[in-house]
Amino acid sequence: MPEIDQILEKYPFVQPENLIPILQEIQDETGYLSQEAIVRVGRYLNVPTSKIYGLATFYNQFRFEEKAKFQIKICNGTSCHVKSNILIIKEIEKKLGIKLGEVTRDKMFSLEETSCMGACGYGPVISINDKFFTQMTVVKTIHLLDSYLYKEEK
Amino acid sequence: MANEYHNHKEILLNYIQSPLSEKTGNKISEIIAFIKREKVNQPIIGISLNSSSIIAGAYQLKDRILEYLQERDLNAEIIPLGALGVTSYEPVVTIQLPGKTKLIYKNVNDENIIAILDGTLNNFIPEDHVFAQVKNKLHEVWEQVPFLHEISFFQNQQRLLLSNCGIINPESIEEYISNGGYASYLKILRENTPAEVCQIIEQSNLKGRGGDGYPTGKKWKVALESPSDQKYLICNAGESDPGAFMERLLIESDPHKIVEGIAISAYAIGAQKAFIYIESEYNLAIERLQMAIQQAKAWGLLGHNIFESGYNLDIVVKRGAGAYVCGEETALISSLEGKRGKPRSKPPYPATRGLFGKPTVVNNVETLINVPVIIEKGVEWYNSVGTAESKGTKLFSVSGKVEFPGIIEVAMGTKLRDIIFRIAGGIAKGKKFKAVHIGGPSGGCLGENHLDTPIDFNSIMLTGTSLGSAGMVILDEDNCIIDTVKYFMDFLQKESCGVCIPCREGTRRMHEILENISKRPKDDQSHTTLQRFKGVMQLENLAEVLKDTSMCGLGRKAANPVLTSLKWFRSEYEDHIFDRRCEAGVCQELRTFEIDVDACTGCTLCARKCPSGAIYGTPKNAHFIVQDKCIGCGICYNTCKFSAIISK
Numbered sequence A: 001m002p003e004i005d006q007i008l009e010k011y012p013f014v015q016p017e018n019l020i021p022i023l024q025e026i027q028d029e030t031g032y033l034s035q036e037a038i039v040r041v042g043r044y045l046n047v048p049t050s051k052i053y054g055l056a057t058f059y060n061q062f063r064f065e066e067k068a069k070f071q072i073k074i075c076n077g078t079s080c081h082v083k084s085n086i087l088i089i090k091e092i093e094k095k096l097g098i099k100l101g102e103v104t105r106d107k108m109f110s111l112e113e114t115s116c117m118g119a120c121g122y123g124p125v126i127s128i129n130d131k132f133f134t135q136m137t138v139v140k141t142i143h144l145l146d147s148y149l150y151k152e153e154k
Numbered sequence B: 001m002a003n004e005y006h007n008h009k010e011i012l013l014n015y016i017q018s019p020l021s022e023k024t025g026n027k028i029s030e031i032i033a034f035i036k037r038e039k040v041n042q043p044i045i046g047i048s049l050n051s052s053s054i055i056a057g058a059y060q061l062k063d064r065i066l067e068y069l070q071e072r073d074l075n076a077e078i079i080p081l082g083a084l085g086v087t088s089y090e091p092v093v094t095i096q097l098p099g100k101t102k103l104i105y106k107n108v109n110d111e112n113i114i115a116i117l118d119g120t121l122n123n124f125i126p127e128d129h130v131f132a133q134v135k136n137k138l139h140e141v142w143e144q145v146p147f148l149h150e151i152s153f154f155q156n157q158q159r160l161l162l163s164n165c166g167i168i169n170p171e172s173i174e175e176y177i178s179n180g181g182y183a184s185y186l187k188i189l190r191e192n193t194p195a196e197v198c199q200i201i202e203q204s205n206l207k208g209r210g211g212d213g214y215p216t217g218k219k220w221k222v223a224l225e226s227p228s229d230q231k232y233l234i235c236n237a238g239e240s241d242p243g244a245f246m247e248r249l250l251i252e253s254d255p256h257k258i259v260e261g262i263a264i265s266a267y268a269i270g271a272q273k274a275f276i277y278i279e280s281e282y283n284l285a286i287e288r289l290q291m292a293i294q295q296a297k298a299w300g301l302l303g304h305n306i307f308e309s310g311y312n313l314d315i316v317v318k319r320g321a322g323a324y325v326c327g328e329e330t331a332l333i334s335s336l337e338g339k340r341g342k343p344r345s346k347p348p349y350p351a352t353r354g355l356f357g358k359p360t361v362v363n364n365v366e367t368l369i370n371v372p373v374i375i376e377k378g379v380e381w382y383n384s385v386g387t388a389e390s391k392g393t394k395l396f397s398v399s400g401k402v403e404f405p406g407i408i409e410v411a412m413g414t415k416l417r418d419i420i421f422r423i424a425g426g427i428a429k430g431k432k433f434k435a436v437h438i439g440g441p442s443g444g445c446l447g448e449n450h451l452d453t454p455i456d457f458n459s460i461m462l463t464g465t466s467l468g469s470a471g472m473v474i475l476d477e478d479n480c481i482i483d484t485v486k487y488f489m490d491f492l493q494k495e496s497c498g499v500c501i502p503c504r505e506g507t508r509r510m511h512e513i514l515e516n517i518s519k520r521p522k523d524d525q526s527h528t529t530l531q532r533f534k535g536v537m538q539l540e541n542l543a544e545v546l547k548d549t550s551m552c553g554l555g556r557k558a559a560n561p562v563l564t565s566l567k568w569f570r571s572e573y574e575d576h577i578f579d580r581r582c583e584a585g586v587c588q589e590l591r592t593f594e595i596d597v598d599a600c601t602g603c604t605l606c607a608r609k610c611p612s613g614a615i616y617g618t619p620k621n622a623h624f625i626v627q628d629k630c631i632g633c634g635i636c637y638n639t640c641k642f643s644a645i646i647s648k
Helices: A001-007 A018-030 A035-045 A051-059 A077-081 A087-097 A136-153 B001-015 B020-024 B028-035 B051-055 B060-071 B112-119 B173-178 B183-191 B196-205 B218-225 B246-253 B255-269 B285-300 B330-335 B365-377 B379-383 B416-423 B459-460 B481-495 B501-517 B530-551 B553-558 B562-568 B570-578 B604-608 B635-639
Strands: A069-076 A111-116 A126-128 A129-132 B044-048 B077-081 B093-096 B102-105 B130-134 B232-236 B273-278 B314-319 B358-365 B393-400 B406-411 B433-438 B445-447 B473-474 B593-595 B643-647
Touching: A001 A018, A001 A035, A001 B553, A018 A051, A018 B314, A051 B330, A069 A087, A077 A087, A077 B393, A077 B473, A077 B481, A077 B604, A087 A111, A087 A136, A126 A136, A136 B173, B001 B028, B001 B173, B001 B183, B028 B173, B044 B060, B051 B060, B051 B246, B051 B285, B051 B643, B060 B077, B060 B112, B060 B501, B093 B112, B102 B365, B173 B255, B173 B285, B183 B365, B183 B643, B196 B218, B196 B255, B196 B365, B196 B379, B218 B255, B218 B358, B232 B330, B232 B365, B246 B255, B246 B285, B246 B365, B246 B393, B246 B406, B255 B273, B255 B285, B255 B314, B255 B358, B255 B365, B273 B285, B273 B330, B285 B314, B358 B365, B365 B379, B393 B416, B416 B433, B445 B473, B445 B481, B445 B562, B473 B481, B481 B501, B481 B562, B481 B570, B501 B530, B501 B553, B501 B570, B530 B553, B530 B562, B530 B570, B553 B562, B562 B570, B604 B635
Parallel strands: A069 A111, B044 B077, B232 B273, B232 B358, B273 B314, B393 B473
Antiparallel strands: A069 A126, A126 A129, B044 B093, B093 B102, B102 B130, B393 B406, B433 B445, B433 B473, B593 B643
């Protein structure tokens, strides 16, 4: 795994406090933490793999599954919550047949919730691969998903 | 520009170092005026680029403006700006024409920008989108445009910490310095010993803004007096609260202020290394902070032997990995050490034994940016702002069902009513105010009769909530209190680190009870009905246990949303439990269904689908629902093709 070795080279000293930054960089690079990556980091830092896994599962940021092609993130900040984002979550779940935190079987869509994105004036907000869609309603959500599904069929 | 930049550097550094009387040198004031854009010879277009405006499409807008200028072969300087405060007005664009005051436009998008630019550049103002103008006595005033400081949103605030936000270019150290930045830092480096700085802060009665309100000066003194070869300062910039965004926008709008605050505080405790712990999703904030640190280093404000004072300081940005509990200082320290973010029991306090076993002070962003203000304006002045016990101002991120959600800053002691109705513009869409939730998951809900509560640490504590992360979410009549509390409980039970049992199990049980209350009992045979009735009692007991026995702040305050809502909104709980009714219609499973006799065609579909056999009727005749049998699942509602089922 050349990209992981490259990241590890940046941390020449074996210090346990570098563990989180290393994992973050690996995730930024490859999108998720694969089993091999964790084993590789463990060897390098002299930390048992179980410890690393224990640490990584503690934090919300780390993913252990491959990324989907379209990552749908829905803001679950308090403001979006009081603006009934649950209806939109339900709609997406129904449409794609997955639950929050899951990936569709064809690895096309994933659905996650995030904490406040900072656009509380424009809630509810969703993002698909870093593209933002504001003031979502159920109807808008249906159109949006349709346009992505259509793009995919093409 | 590079050459010019270099020249300014020397002059500006002289400017902030020299005592006040020498500041009036002609050359210096000319350059300051140039940087502050008091005299411009071409139009200046500012675009707010912050996480809020980017979501609203600010990058596309910037491209569109560049295109516009290119097409018409116009010269104009484009600068990025931070957030002015009103998030529902983003993206904001400012246009300053030579000799005229700066105009601010709201809700600009790539469609209306053409009209705005066409108009303004030809001295005509398109009225629909103009928001305000910024008063400056050197500039000619536009007619019929309100001044920024006279607009209700700004008029009722006291903006000490936010003074630069949305006004200066966050990516330019020159602008920060010409607006008085880094002067406090260099002053204390020159004139004061660390002990004196601690003394000043102690006298100013500054309380930590992280939620508990612990006196900052006291904490610093303990750290200063702990003997050690290495000490650390940690700036906690991870909000983690699902509903707060003010620190994020603040860092994006004025990153140098945070750097200055950290530098002074680190000097005061004798730390030579400081960390900024920030959420990893705050990409833009991280980028701007790193840029600010780089610039400060290049200008000799950070690094080795700063301005020949013999003091060294290095600031490192550390990305957090997303855990609410890491807002607690000992958990944050564990996380920085590369471990799971688990809190430790105190004492020893971090001020004596913290990061890597060395004395460490953890302060949040808001506390730290108060420090340069106190040094600049003096202790006496600072003590004149606020109430007897809580001094200074407080930042809030106001969101939810208000007209103008955004970041605001008010003097301590301002009434809730003023914040919600004067600054934030009242409830949106003419609905009725129901409650305000203060402090995120560790705070609580306050209702209409608390609107006259002044905002300060003590008064808020008396109502049973806490200032917490200072997120303020306003709920209107369409929101259900139980649902909101359930939302926070769900968040807390997911975020509980699991070290101590009361918090790990308690939050989960409380969430379960709330779930139970907001559902109908599935059958009457087992104990579910009884459990529902006992819900409130159990909630109260559990909440007390959590408060008394949890290890860290997360657990101790986890019961706050439940306790406050039980105290002030008890009738709503009773409605849910006894009448099985959610007035706001939010709790899905408490809905009741009826069949509209006229619309029903008697297709029998709903009757066949109903899991509890509650729907009766003969084919081709209108059906009816037996309410006692209905479990409120909503399947009939979803299956009916004729919209004959009405949800109440």
